[in-house]
Amino acid sequence: GQQVMQIPQYQHVQEGEDFTTYCNSSTTLSNIQWYKQRPGGHPVFLIQLVKSGEVKKQKRLTFQFGEAKKNSSLHITATQTTDVGTYFCAAPPGGAGSYQLTFGKGTKLSVIP
Amino acid sequence: SAVISQKPSRDICQRGTSLTIQCQVDSQVTMMFWYRQQPGQSLTLIATANQGSEATYESGFVIDKFPISRPNLTFSTLTVSNMSPEDSSIYLCSAGEGANQPQHFGDGTRLSIL
Numbered sequence: 001g002q003q004v005m006q007i008p009q010y011q012h013v014q015e016g017e018d019f020t021t022y023c024n025s026s027t028t029l030s031n032i033q034w035y036k037q038r039p040g041g042h043p044v045f046l047i048q049l050v051k052s053g054e055v056k057k058q059k060r061l062t063f064q065f066g067e068a069k070k071n072s073s074l075h076i077t078a079t080q081t082t083d084v085g086t087y088f089c090a091a092p093p094g095g096a097g098s099y100q101l102t103f104g105k106g107t108k109l110s111v112i113p
Numbered sequence: 114s115a116v117i118s119q120k121p122s123r124d125i126c127q128r129g130t131s132l133t134i135q136c137q138v139d140s141q142v143t144m145m146f147w148y149r150q151q152p153g154q155s156l157t158l159i160a161t162a163n164q165g166s167e168a169t170y171e172s173g174f175v176i177d178k179f180p181i182s183r184p185n186l187t188f189s190t191l192t193v194s195n196m197s198p199e200d201s202s203i204y205l206c207s208a209g210e211g212a213n214q215p216q217h218f219g220d221g222t223r224l225s226i227l
Binding site: 030031033041042043044045048050088092097098099100101102103104105106108 | 114143144146153154155156158161205209211212213214215216217218219220221
């Protein structure tokens with residue numbers, strides 16, 4: 001089945017620095033979703049990207065979907081300690097019409113105050 | 114978005130016993146999902162629970178080990194049967210809004226087997 005490769009696995013940043021995590025697929029994705037899991041918490045849906053080249057922003061978070069719909073990124077500007085957690089990308093394994101999601105391995109973000 | 118209530122939140126069990134995890138959604142949903150997450154790892158889908166039919170299991174997971182019920186559109190259970198220490202993990206349920214739609218997760222069940 002389809003897999004999404006996510007890098008880096010870990011990222012340690014000083015508070016105020018920027019952070020980016022990347023997801024790549026060998027096949028075209030119908031959409032890609034991003035989730036955040038705080039330490040000890042459950043994954044929480046952040047956003048969904050559907051269109052080729054789509055860019056969406058949520059305050060300091062910028063999400064991009066590649067033109068070929070095979071890659072995506074999440075960029076956080078000026079990280080804060082509240083950004084700590086693991087960020088997962090996820091995509092339907094069977095393409096359009098799938099109910100299931102395949103999750104990337106996640107990027108664990110640590111923010112040093 | 115749907116609110117998911119999952120219980121128990123954690124349990125410590127003896128090997129060879131079984132535990133049933135419950136998941137309640139505050140609205141009717143078509144699909145519910147059960148995941149396993151090892152500490153520090155990603156989510157692995159165990160099965161998809163569709164009301165009125167048998168659950169669909171992913172490769173490596175079987176019904177005898179992880180029987181699932183889905184009696185209505187707001188509730189599902191996952192049983193971890195004949196537990197061994199290898200079953201120690203976090204088990205998460207989620208509800209999907211529809212095809213290609215986001216999923217919303219319960220708080221998870223932290224299971225330890227002695």
